[in-house]
Amino acid sequence: MFDGMQRRVVSLWFPRLASNRVLRRYPLDGPFALTIKQNNANRLYCLNAEATQQGLHQGMPYSDARAFCPDLQTAPADLPQDQRFLQILRRWAMRYCPWVGLEGQDGLVLDVSGSAHIFGGEEGMLCDMRARLMRAGLSVQIGLADTRGAAWALAHHGEGVASPGEMLPALQTLPVVALRLDEKTSVALAWLGLRKIGDLAAAPRAPLTRRFGPDVLMRLDQALGQQPEEIMPLADPPHYGVRMTLPDPIGLVSDVMAGTERLLIQLCAKLKAQEMGARVLAVTLRRVDxxxxxxxxxxxxxxxxxxxxxxxxxxxxxxxxxxFGIDQLRLEATQVEALPVRQISHTLERGKDQLDDLISRLGTRIGLENIQRFLPADSHIPERSFIIAPAAYCEPQSGWASPNPRPLCLFPPEPIAASGPHPPERFRWRRMFLTTGRATGPERIAPEWWLEDDSWRSGLRDYWRVDTIQGRRLWLFYTPQNPGWFVQGEFP
Amino acid sequence: MHEVCGPGAYTYAFVLAARLGGVCMWVRGRRDLTLINPNGFTDFIAPSELIFCNTKDEIQSLAVTEEALRAGAVSLVVVSLNKPLGLTEGRRLQLAARDGKSTGLAIIPEGMGSNAAETRWRCAPVFGHGDSTLQKWELIKNKSGTLGAWHVRWDATSRRLIMVSPAGK
Structure with a gap:
């Protein structure tokens, strides 16, 4: 990367990241551990220093730990939250250099080439890091070397600084595990008598490669700087928020609207640059008090x-x-969606824009989820042959087809007094005496046994369309398994 | 702003939606148990042309109706009401419909019309031999014309309303 300049890499390892994070918020005295559920057993995941002193260790079953140390306090681990915390630390570490990457689940790697002198040299920078992290309540181990591998080894196995160009003397006495090798390989190397990195570096290379594959020597070369290894800096996720602080408080609606307009123009320029569109916006108004x-x-x-x-x-x-007045406005797009730039079409879509604006406006009054539309569904049960979905979150679909005529409106089944499998000659419904003029049917609909539905407990239904002399055209059904007649809908 | 009552009111609303074209908005209270069935009205309009709003109470229904009428983005706003419309509310809806150049239709219970309505219809299905959509539409209030009664039926294939001479007694 920087030709002609010595590359310097800092590796930060947070051995108690998860428990430090929890204890920062809820400080406790005495042994504390986070537990995690693995293979149906609760195990210790991350311990604080007191718990380690009591002889507990990571991966220990929780019940054993309680037996050893009755006053152990625990909390469940939250891995996504830990990762978020590590991301925050990554952002913080950007104060030292612009080139910061993540190292596994609990570490950071910083390429500090050429930026150490700002903090008074390497010593000064490491002291500064240590002091700030200690004040934040985080335990940390720091390694500084020319390469990422060597810095990692120093951070994880006895902290230290390797002076420029002298990787091997600094690493010589460290165990081979410090080369980021897996357990199996390092045990096998120990059987061969290669316990220290110094031993490994002095051993002949060809037999090692033949026996262990290229990985072992690649890790060694990476640590010693003979093979390059990159640090992947992560980009910050885009932030869609703007704010405005006012010298004097404002109170008129027109003033607040004018302020919001200025913020909106800024925010929309940002959204446009990223080809995004806002779905949910929030204006936060801070008052003088x-x-x-x-x-x-x-x-x-x-x-x-x-x-x-x-x-x-x-x-x-x-x-x-x-x-008493508002002195700060903050506008944030809390939910954004991709909105690619579109070709202006020759077909006029003005009506759709207007309709969307109307839905948004009504949504501020009755809630967006209360504005709905019908979507077709694949079911022969009349109540389930359509889905009702919020109009703002779905596109209209076609594909409406029903083989038999269906009533215009449906209501919950209303029982009528009748018997027998054929529609009654006369019946009483909603305090009206009706006479059957013509009956069409039956159309048998079986319940969907794979779905639990209380209203279909009565079994099969034979649907009849009954035109009454009085005019009403009703949709009746008869349940042969539990004899009874019901009215469920009305035809146009 | 128009009003319709009687058992054939829903059919009247859909016929009107089909005649006007465009998107129709249906405003109904959350406690209204009668549900319009999209498979049943495919003969009138495409279900994708219909958007419905669930409102908490009558006041919200009227507010939504007014806003939708004023926006002019929908051609027809149907609202089902349980109470008679006051003069103020009726006048506001009337003005909103005039601003937005859209039509409003209130489905009201029998005998609960408001004075602000332009027209009021009473619709009831009629039993007819071999014809399934025969209806009797009575115009019972008209601010700008005479009253009348017609027997009509809906032709699903041509999507047209057909006038039928009433059967002789």
């Missing part, structure tokens, strides 16, 4: 056009209590 109010806007479609979004905020912002 430090009280905060949030106005959320959920959109029916990803958008990044400030002139279309702004009017949708009007209703939410008008309901804010400004108190």
């Amino acid at each position: 430090q009280d905060q109010q949030e106005v959320e806007l959920r959109l029916a479609r990803p958008l990044r056009d400030p002139h279309r979004i702004l009017p949708l905020f009007e209703r939410g912002l008008a309901g804010v209590d400004a108190g």
